[in-house]
Amino acid sequence: MPDVTKTALSTESEVDTPVVADVAPAPKKEKARSLWGDAWADLRRNPYFLVSSVLIFFLLVITAFPGWFTSASPTAGDLVHHYLGKPELGKIGSDGWLGWDGQGRSVYARLIHGTRASVIVGISVTLIVTIIGGIMGMIAGYFGGIIDALLSRLTDIFFGIPFLLGAMVVLQSFTDRTIWVVVFALAFLGWTQITRVMRGAVITIKQADYVHAAKALGAGTTRILFWHILPNAMAPVIVVATIALGGYISAEATLSYLGLGLSSPIVSWGVDVSAGVQQIRTAQHILLFPSIMLSLTVLAFIMLGEAVRNALDPKLR
Helix, strand or coil, rough: CHHHHHHHHHHHHHHHHHHHHCCCCCCCCCCCCHHHHHHHHHHHHHHHHHHHHHHHHHHHHHHHHHHHCCCCCCCCCCCCCCCCCCCCCCCCCCCCCCCCCCCCCCCHHHHHHHHHHHHHHHHHHHHHHHHHHHHHHHHHHCHHHHHHHHHHHHHHHHHHCCCHHHHHHHHHHCCCCCCCHHHHHHHHHHHHHHHHHHHHHHHHCCCCCHHHHHHHHCHHHHHHHHHHHHHHHHHHHHHHHHHHHHHHHHHHHHHHHCCCCCCCCCCCCCHHHHHHCCCCCCCCCHHHHHHHHHHHHHHHHHHHCCCCCCHHHHHHH
């Protein structure tokens, strides 16, 4: 005879036990990326950014440690043995690898040590004009009114001065034209474009809701400018500054070539290009190698600026 009690309990247990279905775990929500996060993701896939970054990193290493690449002096010459010596392309890295100039100096050594002057001028001018132009543009765009009118007219006056011609006039008043004198002359006239870009960005951003909310919560002007407006207005400024950096290096070389920028004993690509023109019929290598190095440097910064512009501009994605 079957056990009725056990059967009833077994049936009741089967009815009361809930059936748990296999439920797939909910997918994790991806963390929202900011503008800078999206830009960095795009830059890492951009071949122009990768190539230009490698070139610029290499230039910075040469600037900081020129002794790693050559032990020859860029100013010591030997007219007896090395006057206009031809390049020894098979001896890579040697003193005579790229030949000798009209004073018996190693072209390769001057090429390496000349990197420092060009890079220092370009980076220093860019930092100065970005700070000055950024502050002036921020003040003009945020406060508006009479302050905006005065700063805008001052910017227009400086913007109307031809850049190279104005730098030549400024440098003509100095007898000792060192690297920092050239930096001052270029920065004195180069801040106008950054000011205009920053002013336009600030005028747009100050109408945003988060800026009005910060004002309603009692945030001061300084906090609003540097915590809410500046981080969001820096994208176009960074693009313009990066592209302009290559232009400042080119401007320094042009002024040195014309005899109004850096001069001997300072080692500069522009100085070597000027010397190479005088020997172009008999020793083309003196002009060729500094020109190639200058062109590659300017091209690297322009490529970097274009890559950054494409990454930061949503319309170009």
